[in-house]
Amino acid sequence: MTAISNKIINRLTLYHCLLKYTFNDKNFISSFEIADILDLDDSLVRKDIALCGVLGRRKNGYQTNDLKQAIEQTLGFSQRKKVAIVGAGNLGTALVNYADFKDYGIDVLALFDNDPSKIGQKVGSNLILSLEQLSNISSKNNIKTVILAVPPTKAQEVTNYVVKCGIKFIWNFTPVILKTPPTVTIHHENIVSSFLQMHKETM
Amino acid sequence: MTAISNKIINRLTLYHCLLKYTFNDKNFISSFEIADILDLDDSLVRKDIALCGVLGRRKNGYQTNDLKQAIEQTLGFSQRKKVAIVGAGNLGTALVNYADFKDYGIDVLALFDNDPSKIGQKVGSNLILSLEQLSNISSKNNIKTVILAVPPTKAQEVTNYVVKCGIKFIWNFTPVILKTPPTVTIHHENIVSSFLQMHKETM
DNA sequence: TAGATTGTTAATCGATTAACAATC
DNA sequence: TAGATTGTTAATCGATTAACAATC
Numbered sequence: 001m002t003a004i005s006n007k008i009i010n011r012l013t014l015y016h017c018l019l020k021y022t023f024n025d026k027n028f029i030s031s032f033e034i035a036d037i038l039d040l041d042d043s044l045v046r047k048d049i050a051l052c053g054v055l056g057r058r059k060n061g062y063q064t065n066d067l068k069q070a071i072e073q074t075l076g077f078s079q080r081k082k083v084a085i086v087g088a089g090n091l092g093t094a095l096v097n098y099a100d101f102k103d104y105g106i107d108v109l110a111l112f113d114n115d116p117s118k119i120g121q122k123v124g125s126n127l128i129l130s131l132e133q134l135s136n137i138s139s140k141n142n143i144k145t146v147i148l149a150v151p152p153t154k155a156q157e158v159t160n161y162v163v164k165c166g167i168k169f170i171w172n173f174t175p176v177i178l179k180t181p182p183t184v185t186i187h188h189e190n191i192v193s194s195f196l197q198m199h200k201e202t203m
Numbered sequence: 204m205t206a207i208s209n210k211i212i213n214r215l216t217l218y219h220c221l222l223k224y225t226f227n228d229k230n231f232i233s234s235f236e237i238a239d240i241l242d243l244d245d246s247l248v249r250k251d252i253a254l255c256g257v258l259g260r261r262k263n264g265y266q267t268n269d270l271k272q273a274i275e276q277t278l279g280f281s282q283r284k285k286v287a288i289v290g291a292g293n294l295g296t297a298l299v300n301y302a303d304f305k306d307y308g309i310d311v312l313a314l315f316d317n318d319p320s321k322i323g324q325k326v327g328s329n330l331i332l333s334l335e336q337l338s339n340i341s342s343k344n345n346i347k348t349v350i351l352a353v354p355p356t357k358a359q360e361v362t363n364y365v366v367k368c369g370i371k372f373i374w375n376f377t378p379v380i381l382k383t384p385p386t387v388t389i390h391h392e393n394i395v396s397s398f399l400q401m402h403k404e405t406m
Numbered sequence: 407t408a409g410a411t412t413g414t415t416a417a418t419c420g421a422t423t424a425a426c427a428a429t430c
Numbered sequence: 431t432a433g434a435t436t437g438t439t440a441a442t443c444g445a446t447t448a449a450c451a452a453t454c
Contacts, residue, residue, distance in 0.1 A: 004403060008445095017380050018380050031411075037380060041448090042411090044445085046411090050413070058413095058452080059409080059453085061412085076406040177220050189394075191301075197390065203207075247421085249436065249438090260429095260430065
């Protein structure tokens with residue numbers, strides 16, 4: 001299978017948001033409506049939808065339920081993705097409680113920190129565990145993905161450790177460019193870049 | 204001036220992270236080194252750098268200080284960007300305390316919520332204010348940008364209100380596709396899309 | 407029917423990569 | 431000098447847009 005490009009993944013999630021929140025009471029939606037609200041070209045929308053294997057009706061557009069399910073199928077929302085969060089600071093604790101993750105197949109199973117004063121405390125229903133336990137818990141639960149939300153000064157050191165624990169995907173919320181073996185996939189979450197993109201006209 | 208593309212903005216912030224955290228003790232860095240660590244083509248790196256107006260030395264590469272400052276200049280880190288956060292839930296409070304914002308010129312001036320039980324409480328050094336006060340405070344402080352971190356059910360309603368208050372940029376952390384007049388710039392922060400991009404090989 | 411909309415091909419646009427002369 | 435690296439042009443690749451026949 002040809003991997004779907006990042007841009008297409010991004011647009012498909014936007015279509016999904018539209019279907020879930022904006023057009024949840026409609027039966028049909030056309031490529032023109034989607035294109036209009038998201039400021040895209042209508043033929044681009046049709047191509048994206050064709051990629052999900054959905055067929056429209058010539059006069060009515062696409063059935064919203066079909067389309068929503070097809071997007072979920074294409075993006076793998078029903079495949080559960082087990083995740084551990086490392087770093088129980090502001091961001092880590094916010095992400096533990098991020099309710100939307102569940103809808104997209106992301107299950108946060110554990111929250112780790114190094115700080116003795118935090119270990120043992122609860123964040124929502126999650127207990128903060130000592131980072132030492134990651135190795136054990138990740139192998140028991142087959143966790144391959146870590147959300148990294150530690151201070152920049154600790155980022156590389158903690159990365160080295162989680163890689164040793166067998167972690168294969170690191171969603172990096174620190175500003176540090178991490179070095180890892182080629183078998184590990186890093187995804188750098190560049191929150192500030194996103195802000196600057198919004199403001200670029202004023203730069 | 205031709206606006207810099209989103210992709211270039213993203214790469215420039217990554218180069219900046221490298222200079223700030225990884226190569227902060229080096230005097231020179233070559234396009235090959237940057238390309239290697241970020242898995243990019245070296246000529247792409249040189250083009251990006253040329254865009255910032257930095258000249259390298261044929262044998263040594265680029266001076267790290269020059270390059271870092273030029274990126275900051277190009278991306279406008281020293282222009283202060285005043286921001287209000289609307290929604291004092293987990294995410295809103297995490298973002299208020301996000302220390303890195305300052306380094307990029309983002310000043311969070313106020314935090315608003317609708318919930319009477321939250322209003323008046325403190326988050327770090329910030330007081331949670333009633334959303335009714337946004338109009339006043341944004342016009343007094345010339346705040347044109349809002350970070351929207353409210354529940355999906357309130358997203359459009361609150362958006363309508365902040366637009367009425369004169370807000371021109373909305374950084375949308377909700378999953379709802381917002382409708383606004385064309386004079387307002389929306390930037391949809393699609394956190395889950397980002398995760399799915401990382402995991403796409405496993406889809 | 408006439409109008410709206412799909413599905414898809416061809417054309418265009420923009421971004422990346424390859425190549426290489428210049429030169430420190 | 432020889433080697434490394436820039437700066438930049440030309441070639442390629444991929445993504446978007448335009449166009450339109452098919453058809454409900």
